Amino acid sequence: MNINEYMEQVGRQARSASRAMAKADTATRNRALLLIADAVERDSALLSAANQRDLDAAASAGLAPAMVERLALSPKAIATMVEGLRQMVALPDPIGEISNMKFRPSGIQVGQMRVPLGVIGIIYEARPNVTVDAAGLCIKSGNATILRGGSEAIHCNRALAAIVAEGLQQAGLPAHGVQIVDTVDRAAVGALITMPQYVDVIVPRGGKGLIERLMKEATVPMIKHLDGICHVYIDARADLEKALPIAFNAKCHRYGTCNTMETLLVARAIAPTVLPRLAKLYETKQVELRADPEAHALLAGYPYLAEAVEEDWRTEYLAPILAVKVVAGIEEAMDHIDRYSSKHTEAIVTEDYSAALRFLREVDSASVMVNASTRFADGFEYGLGAEIGISNDKLHARGPVGLEGLTSLKYVVFGHGEIRS
Amino acid sequence: MNINEYMEQVGRQARSASRAMAKADTATRNRALLLIADAVERDSALLSAANQRDLDAAASAGLAPAMVERLALSPKAIATMVEGLRQMVALPDPIGEISNMKFRPSGIQVGQMRVPLGVIGIIYEARPNVTVDAAGLCIKSGNATILRGGSEAIHCNRALAAIVAEGLQQAGLPAHGVQIVDTVDRAAVGALITMPQYVDVIVPRGGKGLIERLMKEATVPMIKHLDGICHVYIDARADLEKALPIAFNAKCHRYGTCNTMETLLVARAIAPTVLPRLAKLYETKQVELRADPEAHALLAGYPYLAEAVEEDWRTEYLAPILAVKVVAGIEEAMDHIDRYSSKHTEAIVTEDYSAALRFLREVDSASVMVNASTRFADGFEYGLGAEIGISNDKLHARGPVGLEGLTSLKYVVFGHGEIRS
Numbered sequence: 001m002n003i004n005e006y007m008e009q010v011g012r013q014a015r016s017a018s019r020a021m022a023k024a025d026t027a028t029r030n031r032a033l034l035l036i037a038d039a040v041e042r043d044s045a046l047l048s049a050a051n052q053r054d055l056d057a058a059a060s061a062g063l064a065p066a067m068v069e070r071l072a073l074s075p076k077a078i079a080t081m082v083e084g085l086r087q088m089v090a091l092p093d094p095i096g097e098i099s100n101m102k103f104r105p106s107g108i109q110v111g112q113m114r115v116p117l118g119v120i121g122i123i124y125e126a127r128p129n130v131t132v133d134a135a136g137l138c139i140k141s142g143n144a145t146i147l148r149g150g151s152e153a154i155h156c157n158r159a160l161a162a163i164v165a166e167g168l169q170q171a172g173l174p175a176h177g178v179q180i181v182d183t184v185d186r187a188a189v190g191a192l193i194t195m196p197q198y199v200d201v202i203v204p205r206g207g208k209g210l211i212e213r214l215m216k217e218a219t220v221p222m223i224k225h226l227d228g229i230c231h232v233y234i235d236a237r238a239d240l241e242k243a244l245p246i247a248f249n250a251k252c253h254r255y256g257t258c259n260t261m262e263t264l265l266v267a268r269a270i271a272p273t274v275l276p277r278l279a280k281l282y283e284t285k286q287v288e289l290r291a292d293p294e295a296h297a298l299l300a301g302y303p304y305l306a307e308a309v310e311e312d313w314r315t316e317y318l319a320p321i322l323a324v325k326v327v328a329g330i331e332e333a334m335d336h337i338d339r340y341s342s343k344h345t346e347a348i349v350t351e352d353y354s355a356a357l358r359f360l361r362e363v364d365s366a367s368v369m370v371n372a373s374t375r376f377a378d379g380f381e382y383g384l385g386a387e388i389g390i391s392n393d394k395l396h397a398r399g400p401v402g403l404e405g406l407t408s409l410k411y412v413v414f415g416h417g418e419i420r421s
Numbered sequence: 422m423n424i425n426e427y428m429e430q431v432g433r434q435a436r437s438a439s440r441a442m443a444k445a446d447t448a449t450r451n452r453a454l455l456l457i458a459d460a461v462e463r464d465s466a467l468l469s470a471a472n473q474r475d476l477d478a479a480a481s482a483g484l485a486p487a488m489v490e491r492l493a494l495s496p497k498a499i500a501t502m503v504e505g506l507r508q509m510v511a512l513p514d515p516i517g518e519i520s521n522m523k524f525r526p527s528g529i530q531v532g533q534m535r536v537p538l539g540v541i542g543i544i545y546e547a548r549p550n551v552t553v554d555a556a557g558l559c560i561k562s563g564n565a566t567i568l569r570g571g572s573e574a575i576h577c578n579r580a581l582a583a584i585v586a587e588g589l590q591q592a593g594l595p596a597h598g599v600q601i602v603d604t605v606d607r608a609a610v611g612a613l614i615t616m617p618q619y620v621d622v623i624v625p626r627g628g629k630g631l632i633e634r635l636m637k638e639a640t641v642p643m644i645k646h647l648d649g650i651c652h653v654y655i656d657a658r659a660d661l662e663k664a665l666p667i668a669f670n671a672k673c674h675r676y677g678t679c680n681t682m683e684t685l686l687v688a689r690a691i692a693p694t695v696l697p698r699l700a701k702l703y704e705t706k707q708v709e710l711r712a713d714p715e716a717h718a719l720l721a722g723y724p725y726l727a728e729a730v731e732e733d734w735r736t737e738y739l740a741p742i743l744a745v746k747v748v749a750g751i752e753e754a755m756d757h758i759d760r761y762s763s764k765h766t767e768a769i770v771t772e773d774y775s776a777a778l779r780f781l782r783e784v785d786s787a788s789v790m791v792n793a794s795t796r797f798a799d800g801f802e803y804g805l806g807a808e809i810g811i812s813n814d815k816l817h818a819r820g821p822v823g824l825e826g827l828t829s830l831k832y833v834v835f836g837h838g839e840i841r842s
Contacts (some may be wrong), residue, residue, distance in 0.1 A: 236467075
């Protein structure tokens with residue numbers, strides 16, 4: 001069987017399993033999650049052994065240390081996976097909920113029912129825990145799943161897939177409800193993203209390079225975000241007791257996350273006060289500041305200071321580097337954001353009521369905040385209970401995507417024999 | 422300027438105008454709608470003259486009579502356009518609504534704000550009234566619009582576009598908030614559907630041929646439906662007082678609409694009673710029945726009877742023709758629907774509570790009905806107030822699409838200085 005025939009078979013099996021997954025009741029889907037959690041716990045030694053084979057292969061292939069780190073499945077990571085599955089059981093079932101049933105003048109009653117999307121394809125690199133997290137979210141939301149993990153994690157993913165399939169079957173669900181693409185052939189990804197007849201949506205989890213490659217070829221819609229060039233704007237009427245901790249937290253809490261601030265905008269009226277005080281905080285973390293001429297002058301003497309160039313406004317550093325710009329006020333701040341933001345998350349710090357409302361309304365990003373750190377843009381912090389990914393697109397799901405993003409609303413009509421006249 | 426440069430300019434102007442359209446308040450957008458309505462009324466003679474030029478050109482080019490009919494803009498059609506705009510004013514403003522604001526344990530309050538998508542591209546054929554209807558819906562929902570009408574309606578569309586631009590400007594909105602693609606060059610469509618940097622979504626309104634062509638090339642997402650192969654299933658426990666009128670209405674109310682029934686499924690237990698009685702109704706309209714062998718036997722003697730072939734189950738007739746099949750029961754009915762439906766609209770006729778619930782839950786179509794005619798699958802009948810199109814896709818909007826389908830939800834966060842720990 002060549003790779004296209006194999007993927008065709010995986011797709012057909014997923015589509016076929018999706019009907020049973022969709023109609024399974026809440027208790028059955030929750031039972032599957034609990035059975036999988038128990039089996040992961042029971043087989044943790046086996047999983048560690050499989051992971052060790054991947055780690056050994058990675059070492060002899062000379063993989064980058066960062067990649068090896070992501071590949072490792074520690075006993076703590078296994079325990080977290082198990083806990084994650086058990087927490088999903090406690091989440092409300094999104095499926096079957098009927099909302100807004102209203103009588104119409106014709107006599108029919110019309111509303112919407114939340115239903116699974118059908119088949120979800122997940123494409124990810126290294127981290128084997130995604131296999132179980134993503135499978136769990138798709139089971140909870142009544143979808144069938146095709147998981148394409150990184151080839152470097154193949155042994156661990158195979159072991160996890162066997163556990164998941166066993167749990168599904170013990171719960172009375174089809175074993176093909178969750179499948180892994182069991183090949184290291186890279187052509188499998190190309191096939192997966194061009195099978196709209198079998199796959200309803202692709203959720204890619206990985207770096208910008210992966211997403212850009214997929215975007216060029218995919219004919220299946222994706223829930224994705226390319227990058228996070230997030231801004232904090234400190235308004236002239238900001239409370240510095242809030243502005244300084246927020247600007248420090250948004251940059252320094254974690255450097256490698258997509259909701260980390262990459263550009264700081266400061267209103268001219270307050271910049272001479274704010275920037276030197278912020279510099280003292282950033283200096284403790286040796287954060288490099290790439291400043292426009294006006295900010296550069298106000299930061300004179302800062303040990304990690306550089307001149308910002310055009311490219312800095314477009315860069316997601318994912319590192320202790322921050323672009324800094326002085327702006328006239330909210331208008332110029334919003335113009336800058338409109339031009340350079342990746343539409344992920346932006347925050348204003350202000351005590352000005354009208355400025356806060358304008359920023360909330362007019363900034364066109366997935367998350368817009370007043371007086372809070374951009375680091376809050378996260379499914380768990382927002383109360384979604386879980387996160388399958390983040391979307392920077394405007395259609396379907398936008399921002400952190402939880403279980404609802406894996407569902408769709410269909411219209412349901414309760415009639416009493418009505419005909420249209 | 423070549424066609425790509427021209428479309429690039431149109432796109433850039435739309436993107437630029439979209440910011441002003443998005444932040445305009447409710448009163449301003451409504452004022453624009455009223456000014457346009459007044460101007461269409463005032464200039465109706467001018468519009469009729471422009472339409473006459475299109476009709477003359479169509480006549481000398483030998484256009485098909487059906488096309489010429491769709492091209493005609495009668496005084497009644499003009500009055501309907503005007504009334505449509507005034508009704509849109511009365512609809513609630515979808516923009517800016519904030520929902521589900523909830524406090525989180527961190528102290529932030531998180532909810533979602535409904536915002537415009539940005540720039541909507543509408544591609545349509547003939548009917549010049551779409552120019553004003555679509556422009557109105559996009560203005561109401563705070564979007565900028567690029568309209569690409571059929572080249573055969575170019576004179577009328579130019580006159581309408583001038584009226585719309587004037588109304589926008591008088592209301593204080595950018596004239597480029599609504600633009601028509603003012604060229605008959607067909608390459609303009611190819612450019613429009615491949616400018617994701619300028620266009621957020623395409624709504625194609627037209628026949629299956631148009632949609633299929635666009636699907637092959639578009640890189641901008643579309644709100645679309647290809648066809649409507651809708652089913653009615655008459656269950657063994659159907660009330661015939663409901664089943665007969667519904668099956669007649671779903672087929673014969675209008676033949677050319679996408680929510681018209683194309684295949685009738687009848688439970689074996691009730692088929693010998695139902696089919697002969699239905700045949701009497703269909704005979705009054707000379708409906709051709711293409712029956713599977715079992716139904717064929719029960720319909721013996723019907724004057725417009727034919728044997729169904731495989732292709733019939735996949736055909737949207739848009740004509741007084743109906744495919745008919747006898748099934749064992751709900752299971753076989755749902756299997757048939759799963760295999761052949763275009764996932765537009767399906768109905769069950771039954772008094773059986775459990776069968777009704779199963780059908781509602783398990784049939785994976787945009788609209789699923791119990792004891793009502795499929796003809797109700799319509800934005801106005803559903804109470805959306807207006808309809809920009811119908812979607813058979815599962816992502817974003819599904820089923821009849823009203824103003825909400827032209828919007829997106831962004832997360833908004835009210836903070837009080839919170840940082841993430």
